[in-house]
Amino acid sequence: MSKTLEYPFTAAKVRSLKLGHRVCVSGLIFTGRDKFHRYLFQGGKSPVNLADGAIFHAGPVMARKHGKWVVLSAGPTTSARMDSYMPRLIEQHKIRVIIGKGGMSDATRQACAKHGCVYLEAVGGAAVTVAQCVKDVCGVHLLAEFGEAEAVWALTVKGLRAVVAIDAMGRSLQKRVRQSSKRMLAKMLK
Amino acid sequence: MFSVRKSLWREHIFDLIRRTATDLPADVERAIRRAQLREKRGGNAWWVLGEILQNVKLARRHDAPLCQDTGTLSFYFIVPPGFDTNALVGATREAIAMATRAGYLRQNAIDPVSGVPYQTNVAPGSPVFSFRQGARKTVDARLIMKGGGSENVSAQYVLPDGELGADRDLEGVRRCILDAIWQAQGQGCAPGILGVCVGGDRASGYEHAKSQFLRKLNERSPNRTLARLEASVMWDANKLGVGPMGLGGRTTVFGVHIDALSRVPATYLVTVSYMCWALRRRGMLLGPEGGLKRWLY
Ligand code: SF4
Numbered sequence: 001m002s003k004t005l006e007y008p009f010t011a012a013k014v015r016s017l018k019l020g021h022r023v024c025v026s027g028l029i030f031t032g033r034d035k036f037h038r039y040l041f042q043g044g045k046s047p048v049n050l051a052d053g054a055i056f057h058a059g060p061v062m063a064r065k066h067g068k069w070v071v072l073s074a075g076p077t078t079s080a081r082m083d084s085y086m087p088r089l090i091e092q093h094k095i096r097v098i099i100g101k102g103g104m105s106d107a108t109r110q111a112c113a114k115h116g117c118v119y120l121e122a123v124g125g126a127a128v129t130v131a132q133c134v135k136d137v138c139g140v141h142l143l144a145e146f147g148e149a150e151a152v153w154a155l156t157v158k159g160l161r162a163v164v165a166i167d168a169m170g171r172s173l174q175k176r177v178r179q180s181s182k183r184m185l186a187k188m189l190k
Numbered sequence: 191m192f193s194v195r196k197s198l199w200r201e202h203i204f205d206l207i208r209r210t211a212t213d214l215p216a217d218v219e220r221a222i223r224r225a226q227l228r229e230k231r232g233g234n235a236w237w238v239l240g241e242i243l244q245n246v247k248l249a250r251r252h253d254a255p256l257c258q259d260t261g262t263l264s265f266y267f268i269v270p271p272g273f274d275t276n277a278l279v280g281a282t283r284e285a286i287a288m289a290t291r292a293g294y295l296r297q298n299a300i301d302p303v304s305g306v307p308y309q310t311n312v313a314p315g316s317p318v319f320s321f322r323q324g325a326r327k328t329v330d331a332r333l334i335m336k337g338g339g340s341e342n343v344s345a346q347y348v349l350p351d352g353e354l355g356a357d358r359d360l361e362g363v364r365r366c367i368l369d370a371i372w373q374a375q376g377q378g379c380a381p382g383i384l385g386v387c388v389g390g391d392r393a394s395g396y397e398h399a400k401s402q403f404l405r406k407l408n409e410r411s412p413n414r415t416l417a418r419l420e421a422s423v424m425w426d427a428n429k430l431g432v433g434p435m436g437l438g439g440r441t442t443v444f445g446v447h448i449d450a451l452s453r454v455p456a457t458y459l460v461t462v463s464y465m466c467w468a469l470r471r472r473g474m475l476l477g478p479e480g481g482l483k484r485w486l487y
Contacts, residue, residue: 124379126245
């Protein structure tokens with residue numbers, strides 16, 4: 001039923017994904033949220049190579065076990081908060097995959113279409129399921145500066161499940177639902 | 191007299207936090223399961239609810255926080271007459287620090303001025319305490335964890351609201367609640383549960399709206415008029431088609447809890463607190479010696 005998507009996330013792979021279809025993501029991904037996006041937006045140098053990469057809007061709960069970092073819990077956070085930064089970061093850093101929750105704005109949608117990027121909706125709050133998909137914590141960046149939840153964690157995942165909510169043509173599932181529910185609401189409030 | 195043994199309290203409250211963070215109340219889990227049966231098999235709404243159910247199971251099995259956002263910690267205590275609350279406050283703070291170190295809570299309290307997270311989640315405004323005096327000899331201790339995603343989509347309306355056509359009556363209240371649900375879309379991790387306060391002021395409105403989450407999902411308002419409104423809003427909300435995570439579907443809300451506070455003549459507020467599917471609520475009754483009597487919910 002679902003398609004697999006493996007790192008590196010090339011333009012061709014990303015463009016083949018269809019709106020509303022489910023995907024299983026495998027390979028390297030980076031977490032990043034409010035502080036990291038703002039940092040990059042203001043011209044900060046990225047500690048990791050984001051080209052053909054995936055950014056995961058998440059602030060995980062981490063723990064150290066036997067001298068190694070492990071993910072206890074890592075669900076997606078609300079992507080809308082990253083909306084004002086996202087279009088520029090997609091363009092400058094060649095990000096191909098965004099994983100988050102709640103959908104993103106028209107500007108981000110258009111940037112996806114222009115530069116070949118997709119937005120994947122992971123299930124909000126399903127943090128243990130995601131943590132189970134993390135096979136390795138490869139590294140962490142900006143930990144001292146941003147703290148554990150906001151740091152950039154490099155993770156190797158296997159079979160992270162999500163729905164294509166914005167495809168590389170810039171179509172958005174959430175936008176459709178927003179419009180149809182608006183019509184319904186108008187009827188109810190007549 | 192109540193003999194508070196701090197270490198005993200600390201252990202019980204630690205356990206309360208652990209259970210709240212890692213497991214959903216049975217009524218909420220049941221509601222999710224029922225909702226999944228209503229959705230089209232194989233569709234995205236069905237899939238999302240299935241992922242949620244699996245996540246709940248995994249969290250329970252691995253004793254891990256079921257959502258990484260362990261939220262604002264709101265404690266509601268009902269204490270016997272003459273009870274000294276200081277020891278209880280101290281024990282709760284210590285239990286929170288322990289639970290943070292043990293990985294049951296994320297470092298979730300951040301200093302907005304310096305931007306630095308507090309190490310232990312014990313900070314100004316964290317946790318939130320509410321104390322009430324009861325008539326019984328037992329201590330009723332309840333905890334609600336509410337995450338930021340759902341807090342961000344909560345809303346307060348000042349009636350009349352011309353744009354919504356909401357006047358100062360129950361039809362106006364209905365319009366506000368439905369608007370809040372529509373505005374939230376999937377951003378608050380729908381399907382959601384709504385706590386609504388009609389009346390009150392800016393501060394008490396939000397507080398009272400949030401405390402409605404102490405009710406079980408099927409617990410209707412004792413006020414017949416409000417109970418009817420709860421049912422009608424729930425019915426309408428699920429026709430909106432927002433669905434789980436805003437991807438479309440038949441389930442947009444699991445429950446609607448409405449209550450009213452008195453208002454001053456000049457103000458008519460409707461406060462809608464939006465809770466995500468991850469409604470983490472637990473409670474326990476403690477005996478006079480500090481021993482656990484039973485778990486609530
Ligand atoms: S809204 Fe609720 S389920 Fe969603 S991420 Fe926040 S706490 Fe978790």
